[in-house]
Amino acid sequence: MVAYLLRRVLLGLVTLVVITLMVYGLARSMPGNPLTVQLGESDPSRKLNPEDQQRMLEIYGLDKPWPIGYVQWISKVIQGDLGRSITRKQPVTQLIGERIGPTVLISGTALFLTWFLAIPLGLYASARGGRIDERFTGLVLYALYSFPTFVAALFLQIIFAVWLRDTRWELPLFGMSDLSSDAPFYARCADVAWHAILPITCQTYVVLAYNSRFIKANLEEVVRQDFIRTARAKGAGPWRVLVHHAFRNTLIPLVTLLGLSLPALVGGSVIIEQIFTWPGMGRLFFESIRERDYPTIMGLTLMFSVLTLVGQLLADLLYSIVDPRVNVE
């Protein structure tokens, strides 16, 4: 077990180095740099003169070719320092710390809702397989699965923020809170929850549709096997067969799916956060690419890839717990 873990971690480290090297090279090859993109776009008169710019680049260590910059970056990372954001004048870790809460609020709730709803839906679908009501829900779920999030977000915004404006059902168009920070705590919580309804809905429905179809497909595969017939023959009720005998045997693929959703939990969704101007990680990533803020891009990339690799490892380890027949080694 220890040898297996060690091998996985070492392989993961090599993968991480290659990923960060690639993304660093890519980021530094984007036209412009943080100084020109940030200042030149907002106000042409504040454009730096070439000498100042050269001096600033030297301060940030951007005057050297990018492989050297990468070595400098990674040697700092090994010491536990992700560097400072160039455009926001803050340590990257602090920036991530500020943005991670709002993202987990959305994606954590969405993840909980999807699994909370998908499992009963999947069970229901395979229990009533082939009947009219099941086929109808199946069709609706399939349609939802194909419905693009950005279109759904715009539809919801039109319905709840434009058509239902000035009614009880009006929902905020974007942002996370309208209240100032000195408002009472509970009022602020309620306000944030109010703002989070639409983004959470958007993030939930696609995954919900996918997961419940996934559960149903897995159940259908298990239900055909002999031990299910045996369970029925010995007189177990239909629900008991479905939940106790069949569903427990579909847990392995579900665990994999859960492990793979780990990066999305913390990474958030660029599109949803961008549409609802939600101050989360996805939006930070989007903005840092636009601002050429190399330290932030790299910090976020590192975090995403670590989480992806950890998610894969966790899924493999959970495998052997859920199904003792599987030996990870």
Add this chain to the structure above:
Amino acid sequence: MSQENLRVTEEIDAANPSQGFWSDAWQRYRRRPIGMLALGFVLFLTFVALFAPAIAGTKPVICSYKGDLYFPCLGYFNRSWESPIFTKDKFRGTYPKNLKQKDPESWAVWPLVFQDPYRRVRENEWPGRRENPSRDEGHPNRLNLFGTDQYGVDIFAKMVHGTTIALLVGFVSMGLAGSIGVLVGALGGYFGGWVDMITSRLTEIVMCIPTLVLILALIAVVEKPTIWKTMAIIGATGWTGIARLTRAEFLRLRQTEFVMAARATGAGSLRIMFRHILPNALAPVLVPITFGIASAILVEGSLSFLGFGPPPPTASWGSVLNSARSNLQLWWLVVFPGVGIFLTVLAYNLVGEGLQEATDPRLREAKK
């Protein structure tokens, strides 16, 4: 067996040749009404894309001018396909009046809907017709079936011409992704060992970087983005799933008897990989490619929506949605392109699902 009997069996065999894999799959696919409906919709889109300039446009499909026949509508596909004589005679893109003024003898066959996807149609451009409404007055009406955007450009024309892009994005980017994925997966699965080690790592690395972020960074690196570069980038980032599936298929098939037989006859590695194994691995790989077409259309839509799509005046459905973001009260800017993207993605997903059921023997057993 007597001579007579043998002859009869031969005749029966000739009358009922055993069905090939693909014709069998087609037989099965045809039985699913929803799958056929989806396939029909994709064919309909192809038709719309091919005949877009004849459906909506301001340039005649065919016209006779100064004694010669011209097809100015081809200019929508490629500027240079529009005869230079119209530039020389200073038509400036408006045909109806100029044709009559400069050659009273001329005649023309017009597109079904006289609207332009790239500019606002002005007053009396078509004799007796009003100017396209703009801003919040552009509700869908008789002349602008899907309404107009804030600058008065017709949405129906934009949608019709955007079909070309939606279809091209799917085919070009998935063609690229499919080729890369099959090649990488085939190499890894067939050779195994250190080749597999390298290709598997490569796949894992690309999978670890969030796709949208990778695409955004690549688009920033490519200066002057065009729709073709966007397609190439979507394809270059979307091959990982296909590579993994191909690798699994090749791992399974390289140990079969027919591969050994091929090797015994002295066939080279490349020949075995692409002539013997690939045709047998194609069906399971084709399914994720079909789903991939759907997701490529989604990715292009979201890129245009975020403002990173092909630059104007390329008419893409996502860019219409992008213009709706700041004008939410213009609901028709959301509904029509939104439903368009949705139906297209749904159709490709349903085709993929039908293909899966028609070609996967395990699912076939399930239905018995």
